[in-house]
Amino acid sequence: DTGVSQNPRHKITKRGQNVTFRCDPISEHNRLYWYRQTLGQGPEFLTYFQNEAQLEKSRLLSDRFSAERPKGSFSTLEIQRTEQGDSAMYLCASSPPKGGATYEQYFGPGTRLTVT
């Protein structure tokens, strides 16, 4: 299967620790997105990359959050000094280059973060 993959699938960490998540998009997709989903809510946009360039960032992405996509392939999302409010599912999605009408985003299985 060549869908979007995310690692780890689950992460439990103590408040104040740093965590890093990885997303591998579908190989031919140049667009990559990060979303956060809390329990009972829809996903909320965090940031967007086109190739290696970070083109959009949400106000939700505080200075404790940083995302990279150094070679335009996989991406990492790091949260520094985690807080209990960071507990959520972190979803990664990718979409193909412009040319398709839908800009459909294909989602990965997510990383569930629990901050204790």
Add this chain to the structure above:
Amino acid sequence: AQKITQTQPGMFVQEKEAVTLDCTYDTSDPSYGLFWYKQPSSGEMIFLIYQGSYDQQNATEGRYSLNFQKARKSANLVISASQLGDSAMYFCAMRETETSGSRLTFGEGTQLTVNP
């Protein structure tokens, strides 16, 4: 104001019957896209159907159809011949081409339960 509103937190339907999940949206962008995603209990977001703001006909994909009423700003999902496997959370989402680029804005979702 909420950009995407899903007013039905939960819906129930008998197997083999049709069900409509409501979605209204708010945008001043003349170019936008509307998406429906399914999220089973396993967590992955599965793309179902897309409707562009300039599309003249309602979108259909197998048992899924989108009842697009532009003047009323509604984009309801119709699932025909419901199956037990359709039980899941359903999210309506919007991409505003000019104002928000590639990001998707999601509603709060509707939990659909299909009864045997």
